[in-house]
Amino acid sequence: MLKPVVIKADNLYKTLQGQEILKGFSLSVKQGEIVAIIGQSGKGKSVFLKHLVGLMKPDSGKITINGVDITSADRKGLTNVRKKFGYVFQNGALLDSMNIFDNxxxxxxxxxxxxxxEVREIVxxxxxxxxxRDAVWKSPSEVSGGMIRRVALARALVMRPEIILFDEPTTGLDPIISRAILKHIRLLHKKYKFTGVLITHQIPQAFDVVQKVAMIYEGKAVVVETPENIMKCTHPxxxxxxxxRLDGPIKEDYF
Amino acid sequence: MDFISRTGSAIIDYLHKRGQSVFFLFHALQCAVTCGCKIKSILRQTIFIGVQSSFIIILTGFFTGMVIALQGFYSLNKFGATALLGPAVALTLIRELGPVLTAIMVAARAGSALTAEIGSMKVTEQIDALEVMGIDPYAYLILPNMVAAVIAIPLLTAFFNVVGIWGGCLVSVKMLSLSAGSYFGEMASYVEMRDITNSIIKAVVFAIVVFWICLYVGFNTKGGAKGVSSATTKAVVLSAIYIFIWDYLLTSILGY
Structure with a gap:
């Protein structure tokens, strides 16, 4: 049986500070599937993720979540849609006025x-x-980057969301902690069967967690393939x- | 043509920002009806804005009262009217300096701290995180601070006025050898209830203006640590300017 499409982004355009970031970006994510988005830094991966929860609105194009158009939703409609989401921010985005438990x-x-x-038991x-378990009363400034990401993961999961968005959950962490976080995401996915979008630079380690990989280039998803096909290196x-590699179709003024 | 288009775009940009700030206040007030107020958060913020500002309010109020008494004595002495020193100190404090200086001091202490805190929450995506969790940041962050300011600033103003009058009394009686009886006796016959209510009205308006500015500027901070520092400076400077503008407007509206 075909799984229903949960996230559907259709032909998104977005310009920020005069720079076109998304130029016709389209992507579909089916129920229970995690899609990794890879691509160069500053080329619209996080911008796309923010569009999915209505933190940004596209200049044109449409996003539907479970068939509900969120690009035209009002504040109340957005709040309802957001209840389906968990979001792991790039730097955790924990409230630094609170300890880990309260976060x-x-x-x-x-x-x-x-x-x-009840709160105590669940948390x-x-x-x-x-x-x-031993760091619950510490404040975010007293714990390491890896711990912050894990708290952010716990906070995203505590509401048992249908959809979880991961914005580079392992960037800046050591290889062992990165691998442990990815393994944890895989276990949680197996257990809770959530739908997810994972932005990552952990190639190929993060590919164990996902069912599909989308490559963003020049504001578009140029390739959407299974991790195995991506690793076959058929698309230049x-x-x-x-x-x-520095040589190839991606031409940038690196330095 | 270039000049006209640039002027036009600057005007549109200005109006857009003013419109956004009005929408910001409107949305915070709308939250009071739709989301309700969390008493615990309001109390916590009232302690932060009110109780924790009380020491600097006592200090500034006391010295302001003392200096008004000293200056008032030099002026009134020329006309042989030093008996009116008590009412002069009280009226100056209650009608003008109490509400204005209290609002400025609270803007400098609590308003700037809130701008910096909310500004750094904004640039580190903490406010985005609240929104994604389905927590309305207007209800969670903005409304409790607005309500707390409206409670705390009029109380601090009253505090400032009383402490200032006592500061003036100290100078008048101990340094200038006036009698405490004439200082307070004349005060009761010159200070009317309307002066006190006008003082409180001013304090309420200043509370709304200052915290509207500080919270709005914090909420719209962009660009890392530098953005937070410039937002904090902007909030305090704008608060002071708008306090003086509103002070003039209110004095002319409320009359004598």
Whole structure:
């Protein structure tokens, strides 16, 4: 049976500060599937992710989440759609005025209005899952980058969202922690079957987690393929990118 | 033609920003109806804006009262009217300096801190994170601070006025050898209830203006640490300017 499409971005255009970032970007993500987006830095990967939750609006084009058009949704409509999402930000985006426990507890208290003993039980269980049971009362400034990403992961998962967006969850971390986070995402995906979009530069390690890979180039998804086909290096742009070659169709003024 | 188009685009940009700031206030007030106010957050922010500013308000109020008494004595002494020193100090403080200086001090202490805090939350995507979690940042961050300011600033103003009057009393009685009886006795016959209500009205308006500016500027911060520092400076400077503009407008509207 064909799985339904959960995320559908159709022909998105976005210009920021006079620079065209998205130029007809289209992508579909089916239920229970994680799609990795790869591409050069500053070329629209995070911008696309922000469009999916309505933090940015496209200049033209349409995004539907479970068939609901979010590009024309009002504030209330967006809030309803956002309840389906978990979002792991690039630098964690934990509230630094709160400790780790309160950060993870925040959506449970503010959105679900759960009782304090229920909140405590859920949060401790969630932090246990990411191996941070001993750091619950520390503030974000007292823990390492890897721990911050794990807290961000716990916060994104605590509401059991249908869709999780990962914005470079392993960038800047050491290879072992990166691998551990990717493994954790894979285990959670197996358990909760969420739909996801993962922005990553961890090639090919992150490909173990995803079912499809989309390469963004010049504001478009130029290739959307399975990880195995991507690694076969049949497309010159993808091939140059994944091998980090300076020569090829991607022409940039590097320095 | 280039000059005309640039002027036109600057005017449009200015109007757009003013419109956005009005929408910002409107949305925060709308949240009071749709999302409701969280008493705990309001109390926490009232302590931050009010209780934690009380020391600097006592200090500035006391010295302001003292200096008004000293200056007032030199002027009134020329006309042999030093008996009116008490009412002069009280009226100057209650009608003008109390609300204005309190608002400026609170803008410098609590307003700037909030601009910096919300500004750094903005540039580190913490506000985006709130939105994505389905938490309205207007209800969570903006509204409690607005309500707390409207509670705290009039109280601090009253505090400033009282402490200032006592500061003036200290100078008048201990340094200038006036009697405490004439200082306070004449005050009761010159200061009307309307002066006090006008002082509180001014304080409420200043609270809204200052925190509208500080929160709006913080909420629209862009560009890392430099952006946060320039937003903080901008918030304090704009707050001070708008306090003086609104002070003139309110004095002319409320009358004598």
């Amino acid at each position: 993870v507890a925040l959506p449970l208290r503010e959105v679900l209005n759960l009782k304090e003993d 401790l269980k969630e932090l246990e899952l990411v191996g941070l 742009i993808v091939c140059q990118f994944i091998h980090g």
